[in-house]
Amino acid sequence: MSTITAPPAGASLADRYDAVRACTETLASPLSPEDQTVQSMPDVSPTKWHRAHTTWFFETFLLGPRLAGYRERCPEYGYLFNSYYEAVGSRHPRAARGVITRPGIEEVAAYRRHVDEAMAELVDRVARHPADGEPELIELGLNHEQQHQELLLMDIKHVLSCNLLRPAYRPAPALARGSAPPATWLDHPGGVVEIGHDGAGFAFDNESPRHPLLLLPFAVASRPVTCGEWLAFIDDGGYRRPELWLSDGWFTVQAERWEAPLYWTQDGDGWEVFTLAGPRPLDPDEPVCHVSQYEADAFARWAGARLPTEAEWEVALGHAVGTGRDFDAARVHPVAGDGLGVGEVWEWTGSAYLPYPGFRPAAGAVGEYNGKFMSNQHVLRGGCCATPGGHVRPTYRNFFPPAARWPFTGLRLARDPA
Numbered sequence: 387m388s389t390i391t392a393p394p395a396g397a398s399l400a401d402r403y404d405a406v407r408a409c410t411e412t413l414a415s416p417l418s419p420e421d422q423t424v425q426s427m428p429d430v431s432p433t434k435w436h437r438a439h440t441t442w443f444f445e446t447f448l449l450g451p452r453l454a455g456y457r458e459r460c461p462e463y464g465y466l467f468n469s470y471y472e473a474v475g476s477r478h479p480r481a482a483r484g485v486i487t488r489p490g491i492e493e494v495a496a497y498r499r500h501v502d503e504a505m506a507e508l509v510d511r512v513a514r515h516p517a518d519g520e521p522e523l524i525e526l527g528l529n530h531e532q533q534h535q536e537l538l539l540m541d542i543k544h545v546l547s548c549n550l551l552r553p554a555y556r557p558a559p560a561l562a563r564g565s566a567p568p569a570t571w572l573d574h575p576g577g578v579v580e581i582g583h584d585g586a587g588f589a590f591d592n593e594s595p596r597h598p599l600l601l602l603p604f605a606v607a608s609r610p611v612t613c614g615e616w617l618a619f620i621d622d623g624g625y626r627r628p629e630l631w632l633s634d635g636w637f638t639v640q641a642e643r644w645e646a647p648l649y650w651t652q653d654g655d656g657w658e659v660f661t662l663a664g665p666r667p668l669d670p671d672e673p674v675c676h677v678s679q680y681e682a683d684a685f686a687r688w689a690g691a692r693l694p695t696e697a698e699w700e701v702a703l704g705h706a707v708g709t710g711r712d713f714d715a716a717r718v719h720p721v722a723g724d725g726l727g728v729g730e731v732w733e734w735t736g737s738a739y740l741p742y743p744g745f746r747p748a749a750g751a752v753g754e755y756n757g758k759f760m761s762n763q764h765v766l767r768g769g770c771c772a773t774p775g776g777h778v779r780p781t782y783r784n785f786f787p788p789a790a791r792w793p794f795t796g797l798r799l800a801r802d803p804a
């Protein structure tokens with residue numbers, strides 16, 4: 387597997403485009419054609435679909451309308467690789483992406499080369515004579531592809547975990563085990579604060595507008611919840627006590643027969659966890675990962691605490707975003723460490739994913755990017771071990787349904803003054 391290198395600060399748009407596109411191919415390179423075609427559940431997309439969809443995005447929103455003389459490589463790809471943009475046409479059902487055996491991975495690679503060659507021409511023109519909105523659309527496309535790089539790792543981990551051989555995505559050196567620092571409380575006085583993006587640099591539309599709000603005094607934990615602490619929750623009957631769970635969460639626990647976080651298994655020697663480097667013994671000091679918002683909420687109630695709101699998280703911990711370890715494709719697993727532990731796991735909040743006051747989605751199909759999902763989802767903050775370097779910000783709002791466990795999701799506790 388080739389080394390993934392980020393473009394240097396101040397890199398040209400062309401260099402940044404090349405680096406992001408190359409990273410996707412590097413992440414896919416350890417996988418066989420069979421690996422890249424499997425869809426292990428409806429929420430998972432095959433690796434080759436991610437590679438093709440991110441290419442379709444540039445073709446559909448940039449090359450088709452903005453590069454004179456551009457010709458699609460295959461018109462049917464518009465149906466196969468559209469994700470959810472209803473305004474640009476019909477699409478293949480999400481839950482059936484695994485039946486798309488053709489095009490194969492080499493044909494997808496050829497599709498990517500076809501689009502990259504045309505994008506090189508467009509990027510060059512934009513660098514010299516940018517038309518209205520073109521640099522912003524290219525930047526959106528690059529950040530969109532980086533999101534899919536993280537999804538690619540999340541999805542292939544689930545795919546490989548379903549194989550009885552329990553294969554590794556990529557063998558990795560043993561992770562150095564750290565010790566989780568003692569958990570303390572970080573007090574915040576509350577008051578009128580501002581959250582949301584300030585307009586400097588790239589941000590997704592759902593991060594704006596910046597706005598004031600009132601917070602009551604609160605405290606957040608100094609680090610995420612660990613696997614050892616989660617084991618205590620399990621040992622105390624946490625998955626068998628309905629009084630700890632929201633109604634829909636308790637229904638889901640029973641229906642799915644949850645007894646531990648996703649990828650945890652128990653044998654005679656204790657607990658084991660499946661990682662992208664294959665199975666290994668559970669480390670009680672590392673942040674717990676692959677828990678749903680339902681589980682996070684139940685754990686917080688068991689611990690006599692609660693989940694922070696996204697505003698509390700941003701004002702108390704946003705300064706720590708980007709202070710963790712750099713993304714390393716060989717070590718895509720959360721580890722215990724010093725500091726606040728931000729960036730090892732996405733941290734569930736108690737906030738529903740809703741628009742900020744004054745939010746307006748962009749006009750046209752690209753406005754479907756975030757706004758249409760502002761229902762039945764919860765916000766996560768902070769980034770994780772699979773998030774591309776430099777991709778997250780203090781204001782970044784990730785979101786998933788409350789039952790989702792296949793993302794790299796954990797939690798941090800919050801509480802009100804005694």
